[in-house]
Amino acid sequence: MKNVLLSADSGISVFSVPDKVADNLEKYCIEFCCHWLHESPDAAGYRVKMGSTVGVCYSEKDFIDYLNQYICDEQSMLIATLADVFGEDSLPKEYIGLPYFNF
Numbered sequence: 001m002k003n004v005l006l007s008a009d010s011g012i013s014v015f016s017v018p019d020k021v022a023d024n025l026e027k028y029c030i031e032f033c034c035h036w037l038h039e040s041p042d043a044a045g046y047r048v049k050m051g052s053t054v055g056v057c058y059s060e061k062d063f064i065d066y067l068n069q070y071i072c073d074e075q076s077m078l079i080a081t082l083a084d085v086f087g088e089d090s091l092p093k094e095y096i097g098l099p100y101f102n103f
Contacts, residue, residue, distance in 0.1 A: 003079060005100040006060035011086060014079040014095060015064055018072045025099040028071070032063050033103055042070065060103060 002022035005012050006029075021028050037043045037056045046056045064076045085091060088100060 001074065001076075003095075003098055005088075005091075005095060005098050006063065006103070007086075007101075008059045008103040010059075011081060011083070012091070012100075013060060013081045014098070015060075015076055016079050017064075017067065017076040018074040021067060021072065021076070022099050025101050028067070029063065029101040029103065032066050033058070036066065036070075058103070063103070 001016045002019050003014050004017050004022050004025055006015055007013065017025075033056070037046050037058060043056075046058050046062065047054050048057045061078070064078070067076045082092065082095070088096075
């Protein structure tokens with residue numbers, strides 16, 4: 001398990017995820033937000049009617065639920081939510097260099 005940084009246009013949180021996810025974080029995140037959320041019958045609850053179109057409403061915690069329920073046997077978990085940290089420029093030293101994805 002490795003630590004990664006995730007956010008959804010809000011504060012950054014640190015999660016422990018399986019090595020294969022951490023080493024390919026962007027690939028897993030893009031699959032989740034650009035494909036699974038829009039195409040999987042299991043993701044129907046995330047789809048929201050917005051006028052004449054359908055959008056998706058989710059957070060980084062939903063990505064972790066997706067990993068835990070559909071992708072990995074090893075369970076990912078929240079390690080910390082970083083107070084008042086909204087970008088990589090203000091990361092505490094111990095988190096600099098971790099894989100990061102902002103949904």
